[in-house]
Amino acid sequence: MMSTHAATADRAAAVGPAERENAVGAARAEDQVRAADAAPSRSAVVKSGEREHFIPVSRFALMQRLTEERAWPNGEAESVRRFFRVLAHWRHLSYTERLLRLKEAYLPFSPDRDTVRANSYSPEECADKRRRLVELLRCLLERANYKRITKEMLDDIFSEDSAYGLDLEVDLTEFEEAMLYYRGAATKTLRKRDWKKLYLGWKESEVPVFQRLFLLLKLKPAEVRIKEIMQREGCNEKKAAKLLKRYRRMLPDDVSSDYIYLKLFKRIPRADIQMLFPNTKVQFRPFDKIKLALTAGGGTLASVATTATKILAAANPLKAAVALLGLVGVVFRQVMKFFNQRNQYMMVLAQNLYFHNLADNRGVLTLLSDRGEEEDIKEEMLLYALLAKEPLLEEELPEGGRAIERYLEEEFGVQVAFDLYDALSRLEAEGLIRKDAEGRLSMMPPAEASRYIDSKWDEYLNTDDLCGPTEKLDGASATP
Secondary structure, three states: OOOOHHHHHHHHHOOOOOOOOOOOHHHHHHHHHHHHOOOOHHHHHOOOOEOOOOOOOHHHHHHHOOHHHHHOOOOHHHHHHHHHEEEEEHHHHHHHHHHHHHHHHHHOOOOOOOOOOOOOHHHHHHHHHHHHHHHHHHHHHHHHHEEOOOOOHHHHHOOOOOOOOEEHHHHHHHEEEEEEEEEEEEEEEEEEOHHHHHHOOEEEEEEEEEEEEEEEEEEEOHHHHHHHHHHHHHHHHHHHHHHHHHOOOOOOOOOEEEEEEEEEEEEEHHHHHHHHHHOOOEEOOHHHHHHHHHHHHHHHOOOOOOHHHHHHOOOOHHHHHHHHHHHHHHHHHHHHHHHHHHHHHHHEEEEEHHHHHHEEHHHHHHHHHHOOOOOOOOHHHHHHHHHOOOOHHHHHHHHHHHHHHHHHHHHOOOOOOHHHHHHHHHHHHHEEEEOOOOOOOEOHHHHHHHHHHHHHHHHHHHOOOOHHHHHHOOOOOOOO
């Protein structure tokens, strides 16, 4: 039996082209990198260029490469291609069931529903349904290879400087549920006017971004927030209600604590997550405060002094009135500078939200389900291509995962932390993996595997419970 490191190159060849001669040394080097990446670091979770489970290659490109004739010397390329298609359709069925359950669970909390409310629920029932919805969403996000942004990470992000020059403030205590997930920590180039070039030239900077960002929000009921404000401010209920109205003055009238709001964004600068919250307050930056103080404040004081001199020196009341009206005009113009600056901030905020938005509410469910399905199919195709050619002992599986990672890097130039055990558990649950007397794991041959999945289709369509595949995937009960 070959050693674990010596077998790595052969296993990688089963997935793609031949490994370099130093495959063993590369395996050891990657072990060291993984050990360093595994060290606990709060900020490393949102570091640009990190290895993630997400595979940034389409399943169509992946299938084309994995089923090339040269990769299957026994002439099985067409059989493997057909099996991959059959497996993809089977996985699509399971995600269709999952999506139906998510839609049903989300319906009582959807702000966009256009159907009648056939059922009414007690507060306890609503709380149970909300917890189940959140759990279903969490499972789906993990299947789509999203990572959660914790409260500690969010505090670090809020302390960073805005990429768009905005000074934003968000009160998270307004929300009963606030859940953020991201996928893909990368960078993008932004151009800004450079003060060193007297704002005549441009300066380029690399800004950390989240390629995809999911946001779930639910406001606290008004009565809950009023009690919190009373306790925090030490005031009576009437004053607390006025404070709450002031805190929520930026929210549209139809926003309610009865709803759960789902948002999905693309390429969001990490430091500007605050702009995604509905209660975001735009603050003036120190530079703008100084500029307004020097221009608006200085101009106003000068005008007041000039007007006072004219009024005192005027013998004609009409001239004094004209001078006073001139002062009012100057003050109005300076006040408008303040509002124009604020409107400029809001315009930047609105433009960025418009061009970064991917989906809202129910549309988020559909898009996430599609992404989860895509990720599962890609992982399963890669693992099948590995184990279909060379059986592995369980202790050799980590080396097999690293061989897949090297294949993806060499074929597509992407760095991925391949989630081998996730794909393995799904294929084992489907019955596609075999284990011999020595404990080696192998895949069912492609033609036989296609017939096997076809028999599972027949079994599924003939059963009384058409929700079977989803049960194995998320572990949730069939009834909401």
